[in-house]
Amino acid sequence: MSRLLVLYTGGTLGMQPSPKGYVPSPRFAEQLEAALALEPAGRLPDHDLKTLHPLIDSADLTPAAWNRLVAALAEEWASYDGFVILHGTDTLAYTASALSFLLGALDKPVVLTGAQIPLGEPRSDALNNVVLAMQAAGHPRAPREVCIAFHDRLLRGNRARKCRTQGLDAFDSPNAPWLGEAGIALRLTDLPPLPVGTPDLTPADFEAGRTAVLHCHPGLAPRQVARQLDDPQLRGLVLMTYGVGNPPGLDGQLLDCLRQATERGLAIVNVTQCGQGTVQQNAYASGARLNDVGVIAGHDLTPEAAITKLEVLLARGQRDQALRDALARPLRGEMSAH
Secondary structure (H helix, E strand, C coil), X not given: CCEEEEEECCCHHHEECCCCCCEECCCHHHHHHHHHHCCCCCCCCEEEEEECCCCCCHHHCCHHHHHHHHHHHHHHHHHCCEEEEECCCCCHHHHHXXXXXXXXXXXXXXXXXXXXXXXXXXXXXXXXXXXXXXXXXHCCCCCCCEEEEECCEEEEHHHCEECCCCCCCCEECCCCXXXXXXXXXXXXXXXCCCCECCCCCCCCCCCCCCEEXXXXXXXXXHHHHHHHHCCCCCCEEEXXXXXXXXXXXXXXXXXXXXXXXXXXXXXXXXXXXXXCCCCCCCCCHHHHXXXXXXXXXXXXXXXXXXXHHHHHHHHCCCCHHHHHHHHHCCCCCCCCCC
């Protein structure tokens, strides 16, 4: 039987109601242990529960918090067979994606989960999600990668998105099959595994302001684009375009701005605004012009994966052509190979 570390970092699952809304519960750890103790003997892996101090407010998440999580894993990596991270749902997909790129190849599973309703509240999904995460992390065939366990689904972390704000089935991986599904039993799929290896447990050199997102929309003005791209701190941009990767023309001014930016060394990766599908920059003339100005096709990257991949690669010191090459190919199963 595997031995797990369950790391509580914050989020709705550990909150309680107050006159001002949900606030962190000071008794969450003992409440969770009491609830887990009611599970039938031998059904869950042995575990230790550790709380990260201070807790992470999911909506206020910064890249510095990812270094805190890596440091917590580094401290305990040799002592456990798998890891469960309890996290707020608002930015859960960002953290799962970031950890997949920060840690690289793994020899142990890292499973993130959270909840839509706090533990102890009526109809809470917290305990079910924690149990699923523990069973997944302790499974003898657990994927050696960063995963998200939520509402009876096991998802690749850097493929997952929060797709619903109200439903308990909040997370899905629109462009990738699930890694597993829990029904009467937990059934893992037979997808090709990612390469296994020793993780990188060193901190990354994150710096605020090096990445940005440009969301194309009707009414976007060239001056807005130029102002954003002229930021001297900017090193990487996620361009969110229509359909299969089509940008607005803006009378040719958008392409001029993008060309000038890539010539200055800015890495620009193109992802679709659609919830499902892939960028195909050769499908239409408007998209094909992005190839000519040096924009990288993000294919079926999620926005969360594109942003965190940029953040991590820059923080690990990638620059110029090496950065562009890494953005264009899958590193940890985050995109389909092309």
